[in-house]
Amino acid sequence: MKITVIGTGYVGLVSGVCFAEFGFNVTCVDNNLAKVEALNRGEVPIYEPGLDKLMAKNTQAGRLSFTSDIAKSVKDADIVFIAVGTPSKADGSADLSYVFQAVDDLSATINRDAVLVVKSTVPVGTTKSVKKFLADKGVDIDVAFNPEFLKEGAAIDDFMHPDRVILGVETKKAKKILEQVYRPLYVFNIPIVFTGLETAELSKYASNAFLAMKVTFINEVANLCEACGADVNDVALVMGLDKRIGDKFLQAGPGYGGSCFPKDTSALADFADDFGVKMPLVSETINSNNLRREKMVAKILAACEHKVAGKNIAVLGVTFKANTDDMRDSPSIEIVNELINEGANINIYDPSFSTQAKRMFNNVAWKESVNDACEGADTVIILTDWPEFKALNLKELRSKTNGGLLIDLRNIYPVKEAEAAGFRYCSVGRAFN
Ligand code: NAD
């Protein structure tokens, strides 16, 4: 079977590499020439653990190739996946221009027996509109919707061992070919659920919005913990022991970021509105998460007794979460820029050495290690819970710093341990003495 994947971002590249690993013949397409050239040199343009090895293995095996020629890539494909971006427009709705550009680009040459599968996250009704867009051009092919649920940083494992695969189809032909594509997952007994197009499209948004709401809920509980003297880590532990609640996505922090929760909650609220349905829980999740960033800035300034001008601040981790170089909608953008505005001298160490990040901040010093960043710092701030920040020798770190303030927005350390190392330790939803 020949698979073409359009878009070689976090989803398209991971999907293409993993489909090749399943044994299929895969062509990955991108209209960013520099990206395709880099991929053809064997360079992985994103930080995603394990992706480089799997990509090299499948390219060498002759099952995986990269091109910018979309028209040619779809000519003899049996199935074509669209995995281009669907970012937010200024009004919060999903920008579908990349999806329709890709559909337009492939329309003249796509194999008329192929099935076209939308994998990008798109509002309800989009896959039907894609079908109509093609029909209006005289192209009558089957369409399907197959949402992707991978998380950055764990993308390969999530793709290879997903909790479920959702396939929105309208025809037997689409069902049959998608069954073949995902057959390698049957051995792991992974639930494969066939639905209609609308249900599949909405399932993706409902899942992301629910997870965003869960994170937001625990962040609001953290606010209350700070006011009443409870410990949010313990509250989350107790809640998570209830199997109906589950222990995932109850880690309080600086608010959710990334390329998906912010844009998908906004898009869901927007298209629900178009259907005449209000979703106040979703709207409030968005508002609460936006306020969270201001709250984190206020928390940092208060812990620094509002004296940050001219002070040395070491920032550990700026990506929106660990194990990615993705800076899209990272809480660090507002937080670090606000500290720069306040006149702080900022040293940053991020283990991904993200080039996206380097474009985000002016007048900061980029450091090569935790120790380099923290040398002589008045304050150390942990913004992202990278694994290498989880077992720092706090006593040694304290001795490198100038001041003794450690602000940990990911609650990595037990309060007593950080205090025993000589830090004033300010975390989220826990005591700060
Ligand atoms: P991305 O921005 O990382 O990558 C998109 C790629 O598509 C880019 O390389 C871009 O150059 C390319 N592209 C755009 N228009 C094109 C065209 N006409 N022809 C060929 N290539 C084109 O995006 P992403 O993060 O991979 O997200 C893709 C979709 O998957 C989005 O809808 C997103 O919501 C969804 N999604 C993302 C994740 C994630 O973890 N990032 C997880 C699940 C679902």
Ligand code: UGA
């Ligand atoms: C999320 C979903 O988890 C994926 O299932 C989905 O496919 C993807 O969005 C998408 O549609 O793009 P991702 O954005 O990679 O994946 O990262 P998450 O691990 O979900 O984290 C999202 C944000 O929530 C991060 O800023 C993270 O720091 C924050 N978070 C997460 C918390 O603050 N606390 C938690 O307990 C969990």
